[in-house]
Amino acid sequence: MGHIDKGKLLFTGGVFLALALYPLVAESYGIDLVTKIMIYAILALSLELLVGSTGLVCFGQAAFFGIGAYAAVLLSPESEAAGWWWLLPASVAAAALYALFVGALSLRTKGVYFIMVTLAFAQMAYYVVHDTPLGGGTDGIYLYFKPGLDTLVDLGNPYILYFFTLVFLVWTFVFLAILLRSHFGRVLAGIRINEQRMQASGFSTYPFKLAAFVTSGGIAGLAGFLFAVQDGFVNPEMMSWHLSGALLVMIILGGLGHLHGALIGAFVFVFLQELFKSEAVFGDFAKHWHLGLGLTIIACVALLPRGLVGLPEMLHQRLFGFSQRAKGKANGKLPDNTATEEAV
């Protein structure tokens, strides 16, 4: 196990604690909203594994998300609630299976071509559910009974679903954190920095990339399952490239190469949307909320090159005039490497 940054640990622990305590002060809309954000956070984490950690920019993550959701709905029996203990793994497996198929084929390409091939496969999944009777067509399909296990884990109850989701968010985060610090994770980091060098050192990079791809797809499927359970409704738009794009925006906004960047990105992105849509703040102009959101994103790119995770450091530099990095170098610690130049 490598060195664990105390600051990051405190921060992430604090976030999870706040999320655990939130239901004490929130009312039902707040519970629904934060559950939804946590689902997007899980989805963002799945993409972070690929983009930030392995340097594989996937533009088709929404497909795995959608497949997990559709599997949850299609596999549920018509007239009674399904047991989540088999439905959840089934949804994850369905998504992971598609990821295996897509990964096996698309990992033959690199760079921008890889991005476009992943997009192509996502579009294929989209059109299958959009245009064929398999997916219920353009208007989507409903889940009439939310899965559970007796009344103990009745996922129809928003509070239970909230904590269920929180548990999986924490689990995903911890799982990925351990994974990235393991030997497997180190190989992925090596692939991100310089794949040729890894190959020269004797690593067969393809199986590692494929494993990362399948893991990522499975986690996205988990998020899809949770989404289907919460909304009770799935729709082809869940697989659209707009969602894939929004996810990329979230993790870049948060800061690539950091797991908590994905967390931050998801929360901030949704928060920004809510803020700009809010009539309370913007009055009649709220209908043009895309403008505010777009300008904020542009400002973030211009001013925060490393994403929001880089913000404390930047502020520190501005306020105190000396570099954390210099201090860090002096102590023998190296700053985090977030370069993904070679990835695209």
Add this chain to the structure above:
Amino acid sequence: MDFSIFLIQCLNALQYGLLLYLVAMGLTLIFGIMGVINLAHGSFYMVGAYMAFALAPLVGGNFFATLLVGVALAAVLGYLLEWAFFSFLYEREHLQQVLMTYGLILVFEELRSLLVGDDVYGVTPPDFLAGSIALGDVMTYPVYRLFVSAVCLLLALGMYLVFTRTRLGMMIRAGSVNREMVQSLGIDIQFLYRVVFAAGVAIAAFAGMVAAPISSVYPGMGNQVLIICFVVVVIGGIGSIRGAFFAALLIGLVDTFGKVLLPQASGVLVYVLMALILLWKPNGLFKAAG
């Protein structure tokens, strides 16, 4: 399908392919040559279409005058955008370009909504191009579409010649391969990039203006063409103008005949095509050369 119908469908395929190439041309420049992932390409196309609608009354209704003014304005816009935003991005990661241009899409859409509103508008082609040619006794073909195809061919030829036969083209191609080297040879690479970017935006807007009488002018039109443009460039091979040309024609064929022969799957055929080509030739059909 009898033979005459087959021929007409081939004509449809060719015409659609050329239209696609025209629309994707701006992107082949900015994405293909300069390597900037420009998600806002669809927005520039939309700007062109809306300009065709808005400028027409101001310029006295002459179609060609509208085109000229529109292209000039778009070039200026492109130049300013490059100076204000994009020049910061070359050093940065591609993903930041994705983020920045994603933000630009949102901004452009809302500006359009604020300035021109959300209605659907039509643009009429000039009278001498508004007729139709009979294709046997089956149907007629609008002259304007043939005009658009001709424009596209001319533009494609022009771009090809500029890139392969002129000094400017040589400098641009060199700059896309090795920016620092070109700079150290004394060429002002910043100015060069600005010019290329402005040209890319101008061409995208030009395509929007020329296509407007066919496609109409409506909200979200930019987003609809965006993905297909990227598909064209990628299938053709990034950096290859010739490649994008053939890719566009191929897509035209697949889309047209797909609609007729496999209507259930026609939505996905283009993507299946892209996946197949990239699995066969992981870097697109043609190598980056021009």
Add this chain to the structure above:
Amino acid sequence: MKLFRATVLAAAVLCATSAHADDKPLKVGLMLPATGTYATLGSAIENGFKLYVDENGGKLGGRDVEYVKVDDESDPAKATDNVNKLIKGDKVDVLVGTVHSGVAAAMAKTAKDTGTLLVVPNAGADAITGPLCAPNIFRTSFTNWQPGYAMGEVMAEKGYKKVVTITWKYAAGDESVNGFKEAFEKKGGEVVKQLSLPFPNVEFQALLTEIAATKPDAVYTFFAGAGAVKFVKDYKAAGLMGSIPLYGAGFLTDGTLKAQGGAGEGLMTTLHYADELDVPKDKTFRAAYSKAYDAQPDVYAVQGYDAAQVLKIGLDAVKGDVSKTAEIAAAVEAAEIDSPRGKFTFSKAHNPVQDIYLREAKGEKNPEVSVASKALADPAKGCRM
């Protein structure tokens, strides 16, 4: 930031009062598209709705109306979140929305589960007054089936035998064509080919060539918005307008005639509204609307106007108490709605039983030619009410 959100929500909790006061303002949740392709429809519906409320002193059911708006972006994936925001977050008393059928279906499902009163002022999916029907859900627009069915009858009566249909492959297109086919084939016609292309693809050339090759007596189509503009223009440019008559559901020519630049002149369509209707209510409505908004109303404005009317009728009967769903439903079911489109009543499934007009495009208007189908009721397949 999470703390900020928690504080804001906590404050909202403190400010919120529970339901049940008749003199408290009536919170109307308007879930309509403010951005995207359907933005103009959203604003027309809103304008129509507000016009009616203003004509009634700003009150419905004796309570002052307070609006809460949400932009649904015509995105079904966000629909449930947006509805929940209105119902649970803003605690609206009634819901009004929306344009896109996928979004409206999510609204209907949530309304059905929570018992919130919902009026749908546009989305035409048959399912909303079909399997998703409920006592607290009303629709003041149409089902996709209705204009299609009416046109099927019209075209059969005109003597056409072989027809080709063409539309987008999505619920609205499918349902419209199915309605057409049902009526047309019942009267002895034959639909020789059903052409479709993926939504929202607008490259029609290949299919127009197919139509030309098939040489049917006529064509029935369903397209709306920018697609309708392009289709009509392309149809004309392909020289088919003269040789193979084109008919369609009203959206083909509603709001699109100007952009079509004259290509749509003379097209006959069916819809539950038309220009130059000989209905006194329509004349006063149009005058009031153009005075208030400096624009001409369209079918969407009428649907919004009638949505407010439905709410008034229902809420007046219960003196503003939205919890009395059964009484509200009974009052509206028994009522005759005095709409600018003509008077109509509701079917058991809560969809309008209305006259479908045959219209002909003249200039930038669609004046009524005749009544294609009198008091046409949607069969409401799957509704168990």
